[in-house]
Amino acid sequence: MENIKTQQEPKKVTNNEVTKVAVAYGDGIGPEIMDATLRILEAAGANIQPEKIEIGEQVYLSGNSAGIEKSAWETINRNKIILKAPITTPQGKGYKSLNVTLRKSLGLFANVRPVTAYAPYVDTNFAGMDVVIVRENEEDLYAGIEHQQTQDVVQCLKLITRPGCEKIVRYAFEYAKAYGRKKVTCMVKDNIMKLTDGLFHNVFKEIALEYPEIESNSQIIDIGSARLAANPENYDVIVTSNLYGDIISDIAAEIAGSLGMAGSANIGTNVAMFEAIHGSAPDIAGQKIANPSGLLNAAVMLLSHVGKTKIADTIKNAWLTTLEEGYHTADVFQEEITKEIVSTSEFANRIIENLGKVPKKLPLSNLASGNGNIVIPTYKRKKQKQVLVGVDIFINWKGNNPNIIGDALNSINSFKMKLKMITNRGVKVYPDGMKETYCTDHWRCRFVDVNSKIEGQKIYNQVDFEKVIALQSKLHNEGFEIIKTENLYEFDGKRGFSLGQGE
Template sequence: MATRRFFPPLRTLITTRSVTYMPRPGDGTPRPVTLIPGDGIGPLVTNAVEQVMEAMHAPVYFEKYEVHGDMKRVPQQVLDSIRKNKVCLKGGLKTPVGGGVNSLNVQLRKELDLYASLVNCFNLPGLPTRHENVDIVVVRENTEGEYSGLEHEVVPGVVESLKVITKFCSERIAKYAFEYAYLNNRKKVTAVHKANIMKLADGLFLESCREVATKYPSIKYNEIIVDNCCMQLVSKPEQFDVMVTPNLYGNLVANTAAGIAGGTGVMPGGNVGAEHAVFEQGASAGNVGKEKITEQKKANPVALLLSSAMMLRHLQFPSFADRLESAVKRVISEGKYRTKDLGGNSTTQEVVDAVIANLD
């Protein structure tokens, strides 16, 4: 199986072509990973990862912390753990709608400067979808734009929400997208924008993408307006390869692409900065709060299992990542054990047991 490379740190993007990941004590030395089970289905699917890691004797161990979406802030001890370990695996954190409660997911990205979100949306063999040959990587700027939550009430009944776009953040996300494409033999990078209306903000984002594109002549570069992008995604998704987007558009595009390629329950992802990486389900689309499947213990663990394979590769344990990915894909392909969102009726534990049985 070909080894995919994830998350090159910013400092290596231009100066070298070999990916240097975060340092570890030595070959085979277990690495500590901060674990946040989260809310809703989070504890179910993170427990699935724990079981599979133990079964395959993966060289990682978890430092577990209880964090919930209704907290006002991410506890300092959790941030300290992630800063120490450099890597975190997390379930979803539920963010109450309205009411002025800040998203802990956004807080984590800001506190740790996790500037790049990466979601890989691809067809899984044996899982029928409306479109074939879908293999899209959405690289989303994670720290600014509308999604960063800079808003306030000017006077009662009038709320101002700020969209801030900077040259620095636009350039580094463009560099990440092009370097990812280069290292993974991708052929095209598409910048998603609304510069026809937001001429200054999205115009600056496009200007940065164009400048970076000139340094990668072997990679085709094009641009698409976000509303046309959504239409093209649902009609001809195979035309897209790597997509680089501002913050809010990337959230919408990634979830749309995930739905096209098989659903949010099977799409891996992560958020990365120059020093830290947090791996989680690639596209959430409300999965956190599905009380019924949580009570029935029928949450789909596939997305987080594949995200944990990305984590293993990030930690320079590619053979363990390959074993895990192969086992998950074999279970999906065979079709005997699938949760309800994939057309089956299996419990989370039944899928986990099947993955463990296929590890060899």
């Protein structure tokens, strides 16, 4: 992660300059591993000046549903760099994920998670594993936009944007180019979600053409996850959307040996946040057995990000040496490998003692030799012709016979709009639906212009928005409960909406 640049490049410093960092001690094991990490940074001469911020469980429980106070935002915006231990979100309704809030509010669009095996000192079946997962960090289902629409049905909106796709895909290729990676793999599910995941995949194919020197391929996320778990050596850089990236990052870290070893960087144009990928582990908090390696590796990425690559190498090599010497926390204990099980603070002490040493068997950290230079251009929207061709009207109806609601809607002749189909849970149930389909109280009713051709080659005529409003008014007056509408558009003549299953 050395010398990373985005369009607005973060200020770089020399190895001797003081770097002010907003530091969140977190919850559970957070304070223990943060203390250990900061001691190592201080001993290595990193010249980090921590400015503590209060976020997480106690802020939530004080009545702040966001989990972060205004003063913390001010500190973050002043320092531009965050080192964050894991936090706990209290169980129950009303608490938004602070991790998601930080990533989205600060524009941290790229979550970068290098995952390396440290065999034989950390047990793994994949000694040669060296994968970087680049995860889109701001949108997808993690936008957290959910609604209960009927008694039986809730929804979560999956938001995928072209600018979001372009930023993260280009970041993945730029990362590969900057650090000598040979291949970028895109993981999507566009065989089912043809518009959302289809957009991500199409952008990937477009941008891949600009990097002919880098091999590119795509995989469906389910088989891709299985292949990653079985043969991680076949992967180099993986780029994917938010939810998929969250899942496969943990898969990769686990098969590499331990979730407790991996750190991550959250990169934006103005702010960057560095954290361990594991949780707050409240079950072992206070027992002094937590492994600080994940947060320490995140701190190494932080040092590289601000230009202190020599110190980053010094710390990483001392950590690797400590692993080789067999001083391990209990979570990575191996009977024939571990020389001594050490506490969190004892592990930090061993690393401090090894500052200046380099590993004999594990690959040497050599971040200072890199010349990473990642530039993400400003998004430029291309003008498209957008034409309204219909509307999906979602109706709350407690019946279970689609012919009854279908015939009732068909009898409504409203301003030259006609019913094209009805789906229930995405499956076409009217006209000519399958009797076996279970129907709940959530009906998608598609209306198009009365002159639209719907047999053979589908041709949708343009619809005036006033007709859509008038149709909704008439349905309401006829006693139908409308819970949601989605306008149907064509963009440059291409359908911008999905067909029903069986349509």
